[in-house]
Amino acid sequence: MHRNDHLALQRIDRLVRDRLPPALHRETAPVTIEAWEVPDEPVLFAEAIRQEYAPFAVGTEWGKPWGTVWFHVTGRVPDSWRDVPGTRPEIVVDLGFDGSGPGFQAEALVFRPDGSIVKAIEPRNTAVPVEGDEIDLWIEAAGNPSVAGTFTFAATPLGDKRTAGTEPVYRLRRLELGLLDETVWELQQDIWTLRGLVEQLDPDRTRHARVLAALGRAVDAVDPDDVAGTVAAGRAELRDALDAPASATSHQLTAVGHAHIDSAWLWPVRETVRKVARTFSNVLDLMRTEDDFVFAASSAQQYAWMKQHYPELFERMRRAVAEGRFAPVGGMWVESDTNMPGSEALARQFVEGKRFFLEEFGVEPLEVWLPDSFGYSAALPQIIAAAGSRWFLTQKISWNETNRMPHHTFLWEGIDGTRVFTHFPPVDTYNSDLSAAELARAERQFAEKAHATHSLVPFGWGDGGGGPTREMIAAARRTADLEGSPKVRLGSPAQFFADAEAEYAAPPVWSGELYLEYHRGTYSAQARTKRGNRESEHLLRAAELWATLDTVRTGATYPAERLRALWQTVLLHQFHDILPGTSIAWVHQEAEATYARVADELREIIDTALRSLVGEGERALAANAAPVALGGAPALGVGAAASAPAVLPESDGDGWRFRHPRFDWAIDARGLVVGAVDLATGRELIDPAHPGGALHLFRDTPRDWDAWNIDVEDGALGTVLEAADEITVDGAELVVRRRFGSSSAEQRYRVDPASGALEVALRLDWRERQKMLKIAFPLRVRAERAESEIQFGHVSRPVHMNTTWDAARFETVAHRWIRVAEGEYGVAIANDAMYGHDVQRAPGSDGGARTVARVTLVRAPLFPDPEADQGAHTFRLSVLPGATVAAAVAEGLRLNLPAVPLQGAREVDALLELDDPGVVVEAVKLADDGSGDVIVRLYEALGSTRTAHLVPGFRATGVVQTDLLERPIAATALRDAAGDAVRLDLSPFQLVTLRLAR
Incomplete structure (x- = not known):
C-alpha cells in the first residue's frame, strides 16, 4: 500500500476511534441501581426478586469468581427524548469487560418484571432496548472469571470453584440510559465495511483508489464539532462506493447466524445453561427487526435445557422454528466427540437428538453440524445415513498442523462405502464477524472454485456464546452485492447445502477417517x-x-x-x-x-x-450381555458359571512362567514380559532385548493447548521404567510393584484360562506433572498396518511413515482393541478403558523388524485443569497372540462386558442367536414407540461380505429393517425370515437395525 494511502487511512481510523463513539449517543441519563449478591449457586428469577436489594453505584466492584449478582434497574426516559427523528433510547451496560471476546468473561441476562427475558448483555452486545417510557429491569450478572490470560497455558485456580477465591473480579463501569443516534451507528457500519475492503483490494486498481477517496470525503464531511448534524453528509459520500455491484463471477457466501456454545469447557455445565439462554435471547431480539436473518443452533440438549429452565424463552424459540428463522441443525444430542463414543452411543447421539427435534418442533435436521470436534470417525458417514441425514459440516480439519486437506466441498466415504456430501467452510472459522478479511479468505481458499461457486460462513460470537450482533447483520447487508467482495446472502444451512449439492454434481471423494493432525x-x-x-x-x-x-x-x-x-x-x-x-x-x-x-x-x-x-435359588450362574459366549454363559443369555482351572505362575529361577495349553508366557525378575510362545505354531513373539509390559514415561510439554496436544518431539524424550521394587505371587496373579518419580504402579499379570491371553491389571498412583505414561508391547511381528476398532467396525492405518500423512498419525484412537498382523498371523491388544495408541516399526536385536504397540494410560497437563489425572487409576489390558479380527473383537468384549456372576434357580436362554461370529449384536432394546417390538442393532465386523442367520429366542410375528430412529426403510440386508430364522446378507461393515414384532 502506498504511503499516501496509509496517511488517508490514519485519518479515517481517527474518525472511527475518536470522533464517532462519543457521538453514538446524543445524550445520556442516569438510572437507579440496586443489587443483591447470590450467596452461592444461581437462583431462579422468582427467588431473586424476593430478596432485599441495596443501592449500588457505577464504579463499584462486584462478582466473585463464578458468583452471581442481580441488579434491579429503574428509571424513566426523559420527556425531551420522545420522537426525536433518527434516534431511539436504550440501556447501555459495561459490566467491567476486559477487551477479550464474548463468552469468556462477565455476561448478563435481562428480565422484565414478569420474568420474561429481554436479551443478554455481552462484551460486544452491550445495549438493551427500552420498551416504553418507564424502565424496570432485572439483570442477572454472572461473574464468570475472565480467561483472557489463560491461553498462555499457565495453571490457574479459577477452573475449580473451591480454589477460585471470593474477592470481586469486576467493576461496573457503565449502566445508564443512552439516546442512540442511528445515523452515526449506520456510518460506523459503512466505514467498517469499506475500510476492511480497502485492505483486501489491490492498491494499484481503480476500485481501491475510489473506495479510499470516498472514505476520505466522508471524513471531510463529518464536522467534529457537529457530528450529529453532519453525519448524514458523511454517509452520502459513501453511497456510490457501497452501491457498486459485485462481479458476476464473485464467490457466493451463505451467511448463517450461529453461536457455537461449548456444553462445558472453561465453565461448568450449569453455566452453559445460562449461556444458551443469553445467546438465544440475543438471537430472538435480533429477529424482531431483521426479517431475513436465520440462526442455526445444534445440540438438542441445549434446547432441552431451555424447555426445562426457561419455558417462556423456549416457546418463543418454538415460534421462530415454525417460521423457519431459528434452524435446529446437527440432529445430535450434543456436538460430541466422534472418536471415542462407542458404536451405540454415537448412534444414540442421533436418535436422541433427532427425536427431540421431531417431537418438539416437527423438524428433522438433515445436516450434521460438528464445527469443532477433534477429528471424525470413518464410521460416521454410515451413521449419518442410517439416521436419515444427508450432509456434513465441519471446520476443524483446517487446524491440521502438517497437511492441508485438499477439498472444501466433497463426498466423504466411510468404512462401509457410504458417501455423504460434506463441506468445510473455507472461511476457516465458525465465529466469523463477516469482516472483509474473512470474506476474502473464504474466496481465496475455496479449493473447488474451478467447479463451484458457493461456500457457507457461520457468523456470530461462539465457543462461550454471544451469537450474532446487529453489526454483523449490517455487514452482511452491505456485502450482499459489493464490488471487490464476495456476495453474501443471509440464509439457512439447508438452503446452502441444497444449492451446493445441486451445483456440484460430481465432487471429489475422500475415503476414510478425517484425522485431525492436532489435539492428539x-x-x-x-x-x-x-x-x-x-x-x-x-x-x-x-x-x-x-x-x-x-x-x-x-x-x-x-x-x-x-x-x-x-x-x-x-x-x-x-x-x-x-x-x-x-x-x-x-x-x-x-x-x-x-x-x-x-x-x-x-x-x-x-x-x-x-x-x-x-x-430365587443357589445355582452358580453367569449372565453374559456380550454377543459371544463368555464365562460359561451363552451369548446374550444366562448360563452355568464356568469353572476352568486357573493358570498359576511358576518360578523358574530367572523369573516366572504362565503355562497355558495354547501359550507359554515368561516374565523376568524385573517384572517384564520376555517370552510369549504360541504353542500351536512354535512362534516366539517377544525379543528378550525388548520386553513387553514395560511402562514408558515421556515428557509431555506441547507447544500449546496442553490437555489437547501431544507433540511428536516429546515422543523421543522417554524413559523405560524397568526396575521393580517388589514381585510377589497372589494366587493366580504375579504382582509387580514399581516406584518412579512421585508415583507408583502395581502391575498384576494373569492368564485368562479360556483364551490364554495375558492380562495386565494396572493400579496407578499418578503424581507427575507434564508427563505421559504408556505401556508398551514390542512384538516380533512385521506389520504393515495396525487395525483399530472404531464404531461398527475397524480401520487399518499404515505403521510406516512414508508420507507426511502417515507421519502425522503418530498417536491414534481405538476403542476396545488394536491388532497388528504379519500376513494372516495377528496379535490383539485389548483394553477396558483406554483410547490413545501408537504403533511403530522398529528394528529388532536380530536385525529383523518388529512392531511396537503402545497404549497411552495417563497424562498430566497443566491447562485447563492443573490437577488433571492426579491420583488413583485402574487399567486392564490383555495381549492375545494368534488373533484373527474376530478373536480381537471377542477379547475386547471379554474385557469390557465380562460375564456377571449371580445365584438363581434357573438358566435363561439367549434372547437371540447368530450363527456367524463376524456379525456383532450391538444393542437389544424395546422399541421407542412403546409397541413392545424388539429392536436389534448389529453390524458386520470383519470387513467382508457374509450371510448370517438370526434366530429370536421369542415368538416374532414379523421383522422389518429400519433406520436408527426405528422407521421402516427398504431392506438392504434383510432377505427373508424362513421358519424361525432371519437371513441377513451383509456387505462389509454394514450397520443394520431390525424391528422384530412380538
Whole structure:
C-alpha cells in the first residue's frame, strides 16, 4: 500500500476511534441501581426478586469468581427524548469487560418484571432496548472469571470453584440510559465495511483508489464539532462506493447466524445453561427487526435445557422454528466427540437428538453440524445415513498442523462405502464477524472454485456464546452485492447445502477417517472421565438387554424413561470438551460424580431384571450381555458359571512362567514380559532385548493447548521404567510393584484360562506433572498396518511413515482393541478403558523388524485443569497372540462386558442367536414407540461380505429393517425370515437395525 494511502487511512481510523463513539449517543441519563449478591449457586428469577436489594453505584466492584449478582434497574426516559427523528433510547451496560471476546468473561441476562427475558448483555452486545417510557429491569450478572490470560497455558485456580477465591473480579463501569443516534451507528457500519475492503483490494486498481477517496470525503464531511448534524453528509459520500455491484463471477457466501456454545469447557455445565439462554435471547431480539436473518443452533440438549429452565424463552424459540428463522441443525444430542463414543452411543447421539427435534418442533435436521470436534470417525458417514441425514459440516480439519486437506466441498466415504456430501467452510472459522478479511479468505481458499461457486460462513460470537450482533447483520447487508467482495446472502444451512449439492454434481471423494493432525492428547487426558464413559456405555447395553429379556419372558415393565434419561446424561458427557478431557477441573469433578451415579442406577436396573429372570435359588450362574459366549454363559443369555482351572505362575529361577495349553508366557525378575510362545505354531513373539509390559514415561510439554496436544518431539524424550521394587505371587496373579518419580504402579499379570491371553491389571498412583505414561508391547511381528476398532467396525492405518500423512498419525484412537498382523498371523491388544495408541516399526536385536504397540494410560497437563489425572487409576489390558479380527473383537468384549456372576434357580436362554461370529449384536432394546417390538442393532465386523442367520429366542410375528430412529426403510440386508430364522446378507461393515414384532 502506498504511503499516501496509509496517511488517508490514519485519518479515517481517527474518525472511527475518536470522533464517532462519543457521538453514538446524543445524550445520556442516569438510572437507579440496586443489587443483591447470590450467596452461592444461581437462583431462579422468582427467588431473586424476593430478596432485599441495596443501592449500588457505577464504579463499584462486584462478582466473585463464578458468583452471581442481580441488579434491579429503574428509571424513566426523559420527556425531551420522545420522537426525536433518527434516534431511539436504550440501556447501555459495561459490566467491567476486559477487551477479550464474548463468552469468556462477565455476561448478563435481562428480565422484565414478569420474568420474561429481554436479551443478554455481552462484551460486544452491550445495549438493551427500552420498551416504553418507564424502565424496570432485572439483570442477572454472572461473574464468570475472565480467561483472557489463560491461553498462555499457565495453571490457574479459577477452573475449580473451591480454589477460585471470593474477592470481586469486576467493576461496573457503565449502566445508564443512552439516546442512540442511528445515523452515526449506520456510518460506523459503512466505514467498517469499506475500510476492511480497502485492505483486501489491490492498491494499484481503480476500485481501491475510489473506495479510499470516498472514505476520505466522508471524513471531510463529518464536522467534529457537529457530528450529529453532519453525519448524514458523511454517509452520502459513501453511497456510490457501497452501491457498486459485485462481479458476476464473485464467490457466493451463505451467511448463517450461529453461536457455537461449548456444553462445558472453561465453565461448568450449569453455566452453559445460562449461556444458551443469553445467546438465544440475543438471537430472538435480533429477529424482531431483521426479517431475513436465520440462526442455526445444534445440540438438542441445549434446547432441552431451555424447555426445562426457561419455558417462556423456549416457546418463543418454538415460534421462530415454525417460521423457519431459528434452524435446529446437527440432529445430535450434543456436538460430541466422534472418536471415542462407542458404536451405540454415537448412534444414540442421533436418535436422541433427532427425536427431540421431531417431537418438539416437527423438524428433522438433515445436516450434521460438528464445527469443532477433534477429528471424525470413518464410521460416521454410515451413521449419518442410517439416521436419515444427508450432509456434513465441519471446520476443524483446517487446524491440521502438517497437511492441508485438499477439498472444501466433497463426498466423504466411510468404512462401509457410504458417501455423504460434506463441506468445510473455507472461511476457516465458525465465529466469523463477516469482516472483509474473512470474506476474502473464504474466496481465496475455496479449493473447488474451478467447479463451484458457493461456500457457507457461520457468523456470530461462539465457543462461550454471544451469537450474532446487529453489526454483523449490517455487514452482511452491505456485502450482499459489493464490488471487490464476495456476495453474501443471509440464509439457512439447508438452503446452502441444497444449492451446493445441486451445483456440484460430481465432487471429489475422500475415503476414510478425517484425522485431525492436532489435539492428539484428547484420546488420553482425564483418564477417569474416559473410564466413566466406557463403563457407562457397557452398563447401558447390559441394562437394555436384560430389561428387554425380562419384559419378553416375564411381562415385567420396561424402564424406558429411566433408560432414556440415563442415555441422555451419558450423551451429554460425550461433548467434545468433556470426554476428550479438555475442560476445567470443575467439569471433570462433576463428570466423575455423575458417572458414579449413572453406574449405580444402571446396576440396580440390571440386578432387578436378572433376579426376575433367574428366580430365587443357589445355582452358580453367569449372565453374559456380550454377543459371544463368555464365562460359561451363552451369548446374550444366562448360563452355568464356568469353572476352568486357573493358570498359576511358576518360578523358574530367572523369573516366572504362565503355562497355558495354547501359550507359554515368561516374565523376568524385573517384572517384564520376555517370552510369549504360541504353542500351536512354535512362534516366539517377544525379543528378550525388548520386553513387553514395560511402562514408558515421556515428557509431555506441547507447544500449546496442553490437555489437547501431544507433540511428536516429546515422543523421543522417554524413559523405560524397568526396575521393580517388589514381585510377589497372589494366587493366580504375579504382582509387580514399581516406584518412579512421585508415583507408583502395581502391575498384576494373569492368564485368562479360556483364551490364554495375558492380562495386565494396572493400579496407578499418578503424581507427575507434564508427563505421559504408556505401556508398551514390542512384538516380533512385521506389520504393515495396525487395525483399530472404531464404531461398527475397524480401520487399518499404515505403521510406516512414508508420507507426511502417515507421519502425522503418530498417536491414534481405538476403542476396545488394536491388532497388528504379519500376513494372516495377528496379535490383539485389548483394553477396558483406554483410547490413545501408537504403533511403530522398529528394528529388532536380530536385525529383523518388529512392531511396537503402545497404549497411552495417563497424562498430566497443566491447562485447563492443573490437577488433571492426579491420583488413583485402574487399567486392564490383555495381549492375545494368534488373533484373527474376530478373536480381537471377542477379547475386547471379554474385557469390557465380562460375564456377571449371580445365584438363581434357573438358566435363561439367549434372547437371540447368530450363527456367524463376524456379525456383532450391538444393542437389544424395546422399541421407542412403546409397541413392545424388539429392536436389534448389529453390524458386520470383519470387513467382508457374509450371510448370517438370526434366530429370536421369542415368538416374532414379523421383522422389518429400519433406520436408527426405528422407521421402516427398504431392506438392504434383510432377505427373508424362513421358519424361525432371519437371513441377513451383509456387505462389509454394514450397520443394520431390525424391528422384530412380538
